[in-house]
Amino acid sequence: MRILVVNPNTTASMTAMIAKAAQAIAGAGTEIVAATSGMGPASIEGYYDEAFALPGLLLEISKAERAGADAAVIACFDDTGLDAARAMATIPILGICEAALSTASFIAKRFTVVTTMERSRVPIEELAWRYGMAGRARIRAADIPVLSLEDANSGARDRLRSEIALAIAEDKAEAIVLGCAGMADLAQTLQREFAMPVIDGVGAAVKQAEALVSLGLTTSKRGAYATPVPKAYAGALAEFAPA
Incomplete structure (x- = not known):
């Protein structure tokens, strides 16, 4: 299986460390795909930073799902954008x-x-x-x-x-x-x-993501996460991407 681990801040060195920790705990058949947000704060330390991190985070999850990721882990302890990501994606999304x-x-x-x-x-x-x-x-x-x-x-x-x-x-x-x-x-x-x-x-979320994928469970599209992302919103995400 393929699991995206996305760092919603823009510090690539932190992403590299997180990816190494995630791969060390992952099962033999699990590929960890690490991504760093292309926009937003260098670190996330509270509500203000979270707001600026959201567009880049959603863009990385959207790209990874289209590329075949089976699940995604948001590697920020504030669980930045977790509900928005679950509303957007169909794959399981884990907050650490x-x-x-x-x-x-x-x-x-x-x-x-x-x-x-x-x-x-x-x-x-x-x-x-x-x-x-x-x-x-x-x-x-x-x-x-x-x-x-x-x-x-x-x-x-x-x-x-x-x-x-x-x-x-x-x-x-x-x-x-x-x-x-x-x-x-x-x-x-x-x-x-x-x-x-x-x-x-990070390790806990990777192992839980593996379990959900193995069980064939995906994000429910009833209730809170039922509304699909309008095409206009999906296009807007692409516009946020750096040139």
Whole structure:
């Protein structure tokens, strides 16, 4: 099967890291196709950035579905554009926050999401409520700019570790969820270091996408996702594409 993993920000180096993490967890017969949005913000840290990321994200998913992708993963923990993408596409669309929280719920009674900035914490709290996890999930912000995760000298990874330690001590967390796609390459290291489950949403979403495709399940076109995209909208998406 072929799974699109799309980074809705424009930072190609982050896409490369996410793609590597996704391919490492994918099954032997799964091809990971990674894409970077061609327009929008360099990082997504809250509601304002999400709004600008949406056209490029939808364009990449539309192109991938036409090219034969069996499912798509939106690699942003805000689940940027998830409902819009599901309304547009017929293939399964996975958000990494929803995938990570559902995975955590299988193995822990209570767990903590450690995300980047405070302005990212509030949208994730709202997602936890939407997904029925508000009573089980605590959300913490480590005050880490997303792009600082790529800089080994920024101290971002040390702040992440400190926040995880606080989650264990203060929240009595039984598992940790990494609240940013830019942390995807840290899950296994942190799991060994803290001797507890550490869940990366990219990996969780890839495995759930594989399951949906194997089961022959696609996005329902009844109810919320029933309305097809008018041709005028589909044409407008193409017009957003960079020359």
